[in-house]
Amino acid sequence: MATSFATLHVLFLVWFLPSTFSLSFFFFKAESISNVSCYEKDKQALLTLKRGFTDHGHVLSSWSDHKDCCIWDGVFCDKLIGRVTELHLNNLRLGGEISGSLLQLEHLNYLNLRYNDFNCTPIPTFLGSMFSLTLLDLSSANFCGLIPHQLGNLSSLRYPSLGDNDGLYVDNLRWMSGLSAIQYLDLSLADLHREVDWLQIMSKFPSLSELYLYYCQLDSLNPSLGFVNFTSLRVLYLYGNHFNHEIPNWFSNLSTSLLRLDMYNSSLKGNIPPSIFNLEKLEDLDLGFNSLNGPIPSSVGNLSLIRKLYLDQNQLNGTIPKSLGLLSRLETFYVGKNSLTGTVDEGHFRKLSKLKHLYMSEARLFFNVNSNWVPPFQLNYASMSSVKIGPKFPSWLQSQRSLIFLDMSMSGISGKAPGWFWNWTSNITVINLSNNHIECDVSDIFLSSTIKVLNIANNSFYGPISTFLCQKKISKNKLEVLEASNNLLSGELSHCWKYWQSLIRLNLGSNNLVGRIPYSMEALVKLQSLRLQNNSIYGDIPSSLKKCSNLRLIDMGDNYLSIIPLWIGEMTNLLVLRLRSCEFKGYIPQQICQLSSLRVLDLANNSLSGSIPNCLKNISAMALPNSYDISLSYQMSFTDSSISYFENVPLVPKGNEMEYEENLELVRLIDLSSNKLSGSIPAEISDLSKLRFLNLSQNHLVGKIPEKIGSMKELESVDLSRNHLSGEIPPSMSNLTFLGLLDLSYNNLSGRIPSSTQLQSFDAVRYIGNPQLCGDPLPKNCTIEEQSLNGSSIGSVEDDSKNSSFYIGMGVGFSIGFWAICGALFFNRTWRHAYFRFADEIKDWIYVTTMIKMNLLEKLRVCLSK
The missing domain is CATH 3.80.10.10 (Ribonuclease Inhibitor)
Known part of the structure; x- marks a missing residue:
């Protein structure tokens, strides 16, 4: 075969977690096994492009006139003719200017400049003349200004990604009508509020499957529309907008296609329409951080494929429907911070064998299960603060061997903590049992090497603090937060702080601690917060604490x-x-x-x-x-x-x-x-x-x-x-x-x-x-x-004649007094000599008395300074 492969590359589309919300591509580039060289015109165009860039990390050092451009980093060529077809220049810390020499790359169909920094410059309008482009990724690259209408000329473009450039805006979106091949669109963080018909425009693309419009300052989902023609839409992210109205009924039209719907923090209000739970293919639904009210519809049980369901931080009331227990694929359920009431029992978890993350905190629920209940799930994350779980310590926890995070604060738990609790899982990172009535001898506490946060505040933990701090079995702990305030801990602070050098926060306030602050606390070099308030500690604050310079x-x-x-x-x-x-x-x-x-x-x-x-x-x-x-x-x-x-x-x-x-x-x-x-x-x-x-x-x-x-x-x-x-x-x-x-x-x-x-x-x-x-x-x-x-000149109503009489009388009196005394001294020599002798004696007495007092004050000051 005369012509062989110059470059072999494989394109993988990878979905990340919903928090990423972006399209990412990974490539494998094989060694050149062909004699086909890069087209010279393309090579010179790329060298011109390089000169316009600011290449802080010298990542384009392989772009040399002495090398074949088809083996340059980030450059891919057609395997037969050597023309440049793809530029993968993402995440390279590039900046500067994007040269118009790109127009000479006539076969370029893929341009990725994601995760660079172009210092809030506009998107070049000439990109609208690169008619071969099928993918254009300018996301997270710090572009600003008006999104150029010329991009609407790219009729072959399938993947335009302009998201996460918070300086972009549009004056309208009518120019998008030319993007007939579009399958994926990301305009997140761009200001779209000037286009009131955005929904009708977006719904005219029959091939559109993914739409990312989060934090776009949108204010309407047109709830009056009965039908929206998103026939192929699989992913719709609209979180962070300002809709301020109810969830539209037209979402039920998407029941055969939609996989992911995110309207988190979008000022939605009103009831959750039961029809939204008829989206039979839905895998992820996030309606959290809104103002939704009313009950959770029992139709939630229809979401047979749902994996992640977020309804937290709304104003939902009523009870959690038992149909929740039918969601056999559910992995994440967030329903906390609502006004929900009633009982949650075994039936709510009947088929939830895949449940990993459960967030029910700050809802007025009663977790009422049998003492011998063994859940069908293995949780990684359990946040159940303010949910009534007690009075007995929940025995079903013993079966949860995969727990990383546990919050059962303010849960009405009382009595003794069971012996198995402190070593029942080796994966735990966070334990929060605060604000209960749990009794426990602190010498019984065992900390695994994984735990970072222990919060047992406002309980009845007792015993000498030294028996806890100086246990050899916890000498290799990695605890970063110890919150043990408002308990019954006693005794003196120990000298075992060398075991606790990972501590960042320490709160032992409101206990029965006595004695001095030990010098050995200087070992806590990472400490940022030290709280020993409301105890019976006395003496000096040791200067060794200076070594805790991060406080x-x-x-x-x-x-x-x-x-x-x-x-x-x-x-x-x-x-x-x-x-x-x-x-x-x-x-x-x-x-x-x-x-x-x-x-x-x-x-x-x-x-x-x-x-x-x-x-x-x-x-x-x-x-x-x-x-x-x-x-x-x-x-x-x-x-x-x-x-x-x-x-x-x-x-x-x-x-x-x-x-x-x-x-x-x-x-x-x-x-x-x-x-x-x-x-x-x-x-x-x-x-x-x-x-x-x-x-x-x-x-x-x-x-x-x-x-x-x-x-x-x-x-x-x-x-x-x-x-x-x-x-x-x-x-x-x-x-x-x-x-x-x-x-x-x-x-x-x-x-x-x-x-x-x-x-x-x-x-x-x-x-x-x-x-x-x-x-x-x-x-x-x-x-x-x-x-x-008070400084006011108003209200002085004294008559001028009275003022004059006052000052005249004062002058006469002064004259008579002056000559009665000074005149006698002037005309009588004996009196005059006696007066001045008396004045000299008074002067000497004042001088001596003053110096004695000043010396006494100086001695007193020296004594005080010592």
Whole structure:
């Protein structure tokens, strides 16, 4: 045979998980076994294309003029004539310009530039002249601008993929009428809201089998239509849009073709139409995160081929129909976060032998099965928080040997945890049994090497903490989150922390722990959150904790500690520092101002003295504008594949204690209340323009409220009550339009309360205890004199003649007094000498007395500094 194969490649179409929603191709390229060379015109066109690219990783190094272009990386040629037919340039970190030299590749039918970065440049219009293209993949390549109408000229195009470029938009879609061969279309993240007839346009393509339009700002599915001609449609992803209406009935027309339907988070409302469960070939259905209400139709049992069914986070009510138990191919069932009620029993799982993922959390269901029930399934994931499972510990769990994730928090389980529980599965990664009434000796707990999260908070676990921490059988654990607060744990913290070096979050708060914080905790170098609050721990905070440099949250409140350590300023990653009610004495160290990332500073209810550091303005997280940062949410939470664990910190932002969890990252708080602080409020505190909660109440502060406090425009709560503040309320406070709480009571403030909608909206009790304060909302009206003291020139009604008489009389009196004394000294020499001798003696006495007191003060200062 004269002509042999130049290149052999095999094309595989691979489906990923629904979260990927994209078409992907894998290729195998064999060695060249032919003498057919690359067509020179194609070779030069490719070299021109390369020159336009920015090739950060030098991935196109094989594109050399000295080599046959048919063996270049990513290039495929026709096996007979050597013309370039396919370019696989995906995921190469390419950028720059796409050269028009592509037009010279007359046989090119496949162009893949997926997962590159073209820096928000427009899609080249000349691509609409590449008439041989059957596949064009520009997805996730950072293109922006109008999708060119010229693409409608590609009548041979079967697979246009432009998705995941969130800067693209269309002015209309009528140009798509020329894409007569289209089978696959991905326009996800493109703005399509200008095209109101998108549904009718898409339904005119008889060969269209996959349509991806998620997050496209669509607002209507045309529920009034009775029929939509999607005769070949197999995959339809519409999640993340804004439909704000019921599910249309025309979906029932797709019963013979549709395999996957995803309308997650699309503002759907109304009842689930029973007809949608008549889609007999449906394998995946996601209606989660909408506003659907009413019951789950019993026709759900008709989905005989369904593998994944998501109905979670809606407003569904009623009971779960027994027909669910007929879905023999069901692998994933999410129904949590609804208003469902009633009993779930063995019948609901009768034929669910393939069930792997079960999410029923936050639904008011009663899981009522026999104590000897053996489920037909083997779960990997079981989330059943708030589902009533108890009072007995569920014995059916013992049969679940494949469990990776278990959440049975708030499930009404009480009594002893069975002995088999702690070693019944070797695959478990997450155990959450919090907020039950489970009794267990912590020495009985066994942690497998796979477990990362153990949450047993709010139970009745008991025993010395050291018997748990120092067990040799768990010395090789890989635990990252230990949440054991609100139990009956006792004893001193051990020195076995070398066994726990994987810990990221540690919460032993609200137990019966005693003793000192051990220096050995320095071994926890990965630790981001340390919570030992509400115990009986005493003494110093050891300086060894400096080695835990990743700490972002420290909560040691409600203990018996000594002083705030100076080294705290070295913990520059700290976001939350809660040392409330610790019996601290001494000063607030200036080093606290070095914590530039700090968002919560709570030192309330201690015995701190001295002044408020004026360097607090250096805490830039409270001073500088910053938008919502997704990385911050990771700093404040633990996220690992199937779980998110958020910190839960009690704070007192507006006078009442509140639990902050997911929204903790949004808090900016300084609470120094109930101490013995003196001096004035530093004017520099006004620089903290992002502060939301400020509490300096119940101290010994004097002076004025900072004049520029009104520049702190995000303040929601200000409590300066029970101090010795004086002067007027600054007029700038009327700028604080977000104030939900203001308390200035029991100070020495005077003058009129500034007029503003906000300041007059608070009860008078928030201003009482200031006898010289007047004006609304206080019952005391401001007199003319008080208005004058408040800087007002209005109301001065004294008669000019009375003023003149007053000043004339004062002048006469001064003259008589001056000459009565000074005249006698001037004319009588003996009196004059006696007076000046007396003045000299007084001067010497004042000088000596002053120097003695200054020396005493200096000695006292030296002693205190030691």
